[in-house]
Amino acid sequence: MKETRKIIYFDNASTSFPKAPGVPEAVADFLRDIGANPGRSGHSQSIAAARILFAARESLCRLFGIEDSRRLILTSGATEAINLVLRGLLPQGFRVLTTPLEHNAVMRPLRYLLRAKKGEIVLLPLDERGRPDLATLRREVGKGLNLIVVNHACNVTGQIVPLREISKLKGGVPLLVDVAQTAGCYPVEVESDGIDLLAFTGHKSLLGPPGTGGLYIAEGIQIEPLIRGGTGSNSESEEQPDFFPDRFESGTRNSAGMAGLLAATEFIMKEGVESIMNKEKRLGARLRAALSAIEGVTVYGDGAAERLANICSITLKGVDPTEVSRILDREYRIMTRPGLQCAPAAHKYIGTFPAGTIRFSLGYFNTLEEVDLAVEAVEEIVRRFHRANG
Ligand SMILES: Cc1ncc(COP(=O)(O)O)c(C=O)c1O
Numbered sequence: 001m002k003e004t005r006k007i008i009y010f011d012n013a014s015t016s017f018p019k020a021p022g023v024p025e026a027v028a029d030f031l032r033d034i035g036a037n038p039g040r041s042g043h044s045q046s047i048a049a050a051r052i053l054f055a056a057r058e059s060l061c062r063l064f065g066i067e068d069s070r071r072l073i074l075t076s077g078a079t080e081a082i083n084l085v086l087r088g089l090l091p092q093g094f095r096v097l098t099t100p101l102e103h104n105a106v107m108r109p110l111r112y113l114l115r116a117k118k119g120e121i122v123l124l125p126l127d128e129r130g131r132p133d134l135a136t137l138r139r140e141v142g143k144g145l146n147l148i149v150v151n152h153a154c155n156v157t158g159q160i161v162p163l164r165e166i167s168k169l170k171g172g173v174p175l176l177v178d179v180a181q182t183a184g185c186y187p188v189e190v191e192s193d194g195i196d197l198l199a200f201t202g203h204k205s206l207l208g209p210p211g212t213g214g215l216y217i218a219e220g221i222q223i224e225p226l227i228r229g230g231t232g233s234n235s236e237s238e239e240q241p242d243f244f245p246d247r248f249e250s251g252t253r254n255s256a257g258m259a260g261l262l263a264a265t266e267f268i269m270k271e272g273v274e275s276i277m278n279k280e281k282r283l284g285a286r287l288r289a290a291l292s293a294i295e296g297v298t299v300y301g302d303g304a305a306e307r308l309a310n311i312c313s314i315t316l317k318g319v320d321p322t323e324v325s326r327i328l329d330r331e332y333r334i335m336t337r338p339g340l341q342c343a344p345a346a347h348k349y350i351g352t353f354p355a356g357t358i359r360f361s362l363g364y365f366n367t368l369e370e371v372d373l374a375v376e377a378v379e380e381i382v383r384r385f386h387r388a389n390g
Pocket of ligand 1: 013014076077078079080103105151153154155178180181200201202203212213342
């Protein structure tokens with residue numbers, strides 16, 4: 001008989017599903033009714049497309065408390081935004097301070113630049129509750145740093161890095177914050193959080209389409225563009241425009257995706273980030289507590305540390321995480337992500353390298369019933385392996 005059980009999607013930290021109401025329609029409407037290239041041709045369809053990009057930019061700025069929307073660069077996601085900063089800002093012989101919780105979106109370009117520009121990466125130690133060692137931060141700021149890079153919430157444990165403590169001590173060093181996991185489900189405010197460079201993605205908790213995201217660049221920070229090319233502006237010149245956002249937006253934007261991201265951002269602001277966070281807190285607390293109570297299950301991350309409620313990484317004693325995720329998918333239709341989740345540094349930090357964990361990541365549209373079904377499924381899998389081994 002054909003499998004009819006509904007899927008339970010707990011892989012929202014990879015990408016959210018379903019998207020916010022209105023997102024698929026906004027993408028389809030753009031492709032069907034507008035279609036033109038924004039800022040290029042001056043005809044009414046092109047102007048309509050430019051209006052969508054403008055509205056998306058303005059909407060994202062309202063969400064993140066950014067005043068000048070020209071300083072918000074639309075990108076294909078957090079990875080492009082982070083590369084733009086790291087490659088465009090770090091000089092030869094740079095010194096960067098970062099944390100042990102970074103995603104490969106940060107670590108891979110940094111490792112490459114380490115060789116190419118003979119730089120240095122300084123790791124900021126965190127205590128067992130995830131608080132940064134402020135003495136190290138103060139010392140390193142005093143020794144000269146080109147950039148501080150932090151992952152706002154670790155995509156393996158959900159652990160939050162306290163931005164305000166870091167930004168208070170950073171002096172004149174620019175602070176790049178990767179809010180890939182927090183944007184849309186945890187308050188992020190560039191002014192009050194002291195963020196100079198904000199890299200975000202549209203396809204996770206912002207509930208928008210893949211291939212969308214952006215970068216905010218505060219005034220006074222000098223960055224070279226990652227790519228150069230046509231912008232629709234200053235076409236008489238073969239030199240890259242020097243004004244924002246065109247300086248950093250060469251080539252055609254993902255306008256259809258941005259139409260979807262506009263719908264998603266409006267939805268998030270209508271619901272309220274706080275109320276999204278609170279709902280995810282209720283779901284996450286129940287999942288964490290129930291999984292922690294199962295013998296043979298380890299839930300990662302100090303329970304007392306502040307964390308994103310929607311991420312819960314576990315291991316089952318003696319069982320490969322990939323096998324557990326496979327069983328959850330094939331037998332229970334529960335989607336999780338096993339392994340290292342593109343963050344080997346974070347797994348080394350919590351002691352789960354190289355096998356990794358099984359990550360449950362909840363979203364705004366999950367329910368308590370789904371959480372309870374997942375807990376029952378894990379209990380059954382534990383019992384099964386326990387019987388088989390003993
Ligand atoms: C912490 C973190 N940073 C960066 C990224 C990359 O985001 P994007 O897919 O938008 O490039 C991810 C996504 O997996 C992430 O979890």
